[in-house]
């Protein structure tokens with residue numbers, strides 16, 4: 575598929591859900607992709623990208639930023655506290671704030687740096703052991719804690735379990751956002767971004783549908 579196709583599918587999904595045109599931000603997830611593919615998408619004019627590893631992001635985005643203006647980088651993967659500073663210096667937005675220790679580290683660094691990227695709280699909606707994210711029943715207290723630390727929390731994020739109906743998880747995440755007065759909903763990937771938009775996604779994270787399959791070999 576192409577960037578243009580994904581964008582038109584997003585527009586259609588917005589219209590179908592009665593959402594305002596342009597209300598959904600497309601984050602092109604460029605992890606593992608060869609630089610030529612990423613550059614092609616930059617050359618098509620897209621500027622909003624996602625990476626799930628700080629190390630990998632640091633290896634390519636400072637260079638791309640010297641060649642292309644207005645790039646917005648989103649860190650969407652699990653974040654270790656010892657990578658938090660680097661992530662804050664690199665990214666415009668971090669989607670994976672998922673535990674008190676990380677929140678206090680981000681708050682301390684925000685003081686030190688004098689700025690902080692926009693933040694999303696990752697919720698482990700499927701309560702999966704192997705997955706990052708605060709448990710749904712702990713989300714309200716954690717969001718309050720982050721706000722108490724003056725962190726700029728913009729929304730919540732989830733990655734539904736692969737073998738379950740994503741709609742249930744999107745609905746749960748939307749409910750958590752609503753009752754906490756959060757407008758940002760980071761949900762939906764290549765296989766289900768249209769469904770996520772129907773449930774109110776404001777940020778969809780689409781990788782392979784834009785760039786092709788990732789080659790991990």
Ligand SMILES: *Cc1c(COP(=O)(O)O)cnc(C)c1O
Pocket residue numbers: 603605626650651733763764765779780781782783
């Ligand atoms: C890789 C990744 C995506 C994109 O996945 P695709 O299926 O390639 O669209 C989205 N969100 C997160 C957190 C990811 O790590």
